Amino acid sequence: LSGTPLFLLLQAALAVTLSLFTLATILSNAFVIATISQSRKLHTPANLLIASLAVTDLLVSVLVMPIWVLYTVSRTWTLGQVLCDIWLSSDITCCTASILHLCVIALDRYWAITDAVGYAKKRTKARAAGMICTAWVIAISISLPPLFWRQVKAEEVTTCSVNTDHVFYTIYSTFGAFYIPTLLLIALYGKIYVEARKRILKKSPKNAGKRLTSAHLITNSPGSESSTTALNCRAHEGSTGDSGSPAHACQVKVAVSDSLLDKKKISAARERKATKTLGIILGAYIVCWLPFFIYTLMVPICTACTFHAELFDFFTWLGYLNSLINPIIYTMSNDDFKQAFHKVIRFKCCRR
Numbered sequence: 480l481s482g483t484p485l486f487l488l489l490q491a492a493l494a495v496t497l498s499l500f501t502l503a504t505i506l507s508n509a510f511v512i513a514t515i516s517q518s519r520k521l522h523t524p525a526n527l528l529i530a531s532l533a534v535t536d537l538l539v540s541v542l543v544m545p546i547w548v549l550y551t552v553s554r555t556w557t558l559g560q561v562l563c564d565i566w567l568s569s570d571i572t573c574c575t576a577s578i579l580h581l582c583v584i585a586l587d588r589y590w591a592i593t594d595a596v597g598y599a600k601k602r603t604k605a606r607a608a609g610m611i612c613t614a615w616v617i618a619i620s621i622s623l624p625p626l627f628w629r630q631v632k633a634e635e636v637t638t639c640s641v642n643t644d645h646v647f648y649t650i651y652s653t654f655g656a657f658y659i660p661t662l663l664l665i666a667l668y669g670k671i672y673v674e675a676r677k678r679i680l681k682k683s684p685k686n687a688g689k690r691l692t693s694a695h696l697i698t699n700s701p702g703s704e705s706s707t708t709a710l711n712c713r714a715h716e717g718s719t720g721d722s723g724s725p726a727h728a729c730q731v732k733v734a735v736s737d738s739l740l741d742k743k744k745i746s747a748a749r750e751r752k753a754t755k756t757l758g759i760i761l762g763a764y765i766v767c768w769l770p771f772f773i774y775t776l777m778v779p780i781c782t783a784c785t786f787h788a789e790l791f792d793f794f795t796w797l798g799y800l801n802s803l804i805n806p807i808i809y810t811m812s813n814d815d816f817k818q819a820f821h822k823v824i825r826f827k828c829c830r831r
Contacts, residue, residue, distance in 0.1 A: 490552050497548040497796065504540035504803040508533040511806040518819035524607040526816070528587055529809050531611045532580040536802035539573045542566075544799055551792050556639040563639035564626060571622035571641070572615075575656040577802060579614035581764060582660045584809070585667040586610070592674050621655050624648050643779045650776070657772040661765065668757050756812050763808060767801035770794045 511533040515521045546566050550556060556563060587610070590598040625641055625648065643649060771794040778786055810816045 494548060494552045497544075497551060500796070500799075500803070501540055501544040501548060504544065504799070505537065507803060507806045508537040508540065511810055512537065514810075514816065514819050518822070520815060521819055524602050524604050525584075525587060525591070527604055527607045528580065528584050528611065531607075532577065532584065532809065533806055535573060535577045535580055536805050538569075539577060539799065539802045542569045543573060547795065547799075550639065551796075554788075555637055557637075558639075560636045563636060567639065567641055568622045568626060571625075571652070571656070572618045574798065575621050576615050576618035577805070578656060578660050578764075578768065579617055580611070581760075581805075582663050582667075583610045583614050585664050585671070589667045589671050592671055592678075617655065621652050624651075646779045649779045653772050653776045657768055661769075664761060664764065668761055672757055756808075760808055763804050764801060766797075767804075768798045771798045 512530055515526050515530045515533075543566070546558070547570075558566075587602070587607070591602065624645075774786070774791060774794050777784060
C-alpha cells in the first residue's frame with residue numbers, strides 16, 4: 480500500500496487534519512492569554528493560573544505538536560539525535576506541566592471554597608506564581624532522567640522515542656505525571672462539590688412553606704382572570720365627581736408565590752451547573768490522557784504483549800486534545816471571562 484495514490488491521499492488527509500488540530504490549539508490558547516492580558520478585571524490570582532495553563536498548552540502546540548505531525552505522517556525521524564532529545568524533553572515537560580496545572584487550579588479552588596475568609600488574604604499573585612513554579616519544577620524533574628542515560632548512536636537515527644527499557648523510570652514518570660495527579664484531582668473536585676452543595680443548601684429558607692405575597696394597585700383596569708385574587712375598592716359614597724359617580728375606582732391584584740419553591744429551583748440549577756462543570760473537567764482530562772498512560776505503563780511491563788505504533792500515535796494525539804479543550808472548559812464556565820473574550824473578538828474585528 481505504501482507509495483500508492485491511496486496511501487499518499489491518506490497521508491495528505493492525515494497531515495491536514497493534524498495541522499488544523501495544531502492550529503486550533505494554538506489559536507484557542509493564544510486568545511485566552513490575550514483576553515486575560517487585555518482585561519484588568521481578569522487580573523486575579525485565579526485567572527493567573529488559567530493564563531499559565533494556557534501558556535503551557537500553547538507551548539505544547541508550538542514546540543511539540545508540529546514535529547509530531549511530521550513524525551506521525553512520515554513514520555521516520557529525519558531531524559537528528561540532538562533535536563530528538565530536545566523534542567522528547569519538551570514533550571514530557573510541557574504535557575506534565577499542563578496536567579499539574581490542572582491540579583494547581585483545583586487546589587486553588589478547593590482552598591477558596593473551604594476557607595473563603597482565610598484564603599482570601601493568602602490568595603495573592605505571588606502565591607499563584609509560586610504554585611506555577613512548583614508545577615514546572617516537578618515537570619522538569621520528570622523529563623530530565625532520560626537525558627542522562629541516552630547515548631548518541633553512530634548510525635543514522637530513524638526513530639525518536641523514550642527508552643522503555645528502564646521500568647523504574649516508566650513507573651516514576653507515569654505516576655508522577657498522571658496517576659498521582661489524577662487521584663488528587665478526583666479527591667479535590669469531590670470535596671469541592673460536596674462543600675459547594677452544603678453552601679447552597681444552607682441558603683434555603685428556615686421556615687418551610689413560607690410564602691411571599693406581592694400586591695399591585697391597578698387603577699381603572701379589569702380584574703385578573705388567572706390565579707390572582709382581585710379585590711374591588713371604591714371611594715366613599717359621599718365623594719363623587721361632577722357626573723355623580725365615585726371619584727375613582729381601583730382594583731388590588733394580589734399575587735402569591737412560594738419563595739421556598741423558587742429558592743429550591745435556583746439551588747437545584749446551581750447544583751446542576753456545578754456538577755456539569757466538574758464532570759466535564761474530570762471527564763475530558765481522564766478520557767484524553769488515561770489511554771496514553773495505560774499504554775505507556777504496559778509497554779515495559781508486558782513483554783509478551785504486541786503493541787502497534789499507530790495505536791500509540793492515536794493515544795498521543797488524544798492526550799494533546801486536552802490542550803485544545805482546556806481553554807474552552809476553564810474559560811467558558813466563567814461569565815466575566817466570556818464577556819472579556821467577546822470584547823476582544825469585537826475589538827479585533829473592528830480593527831480589521
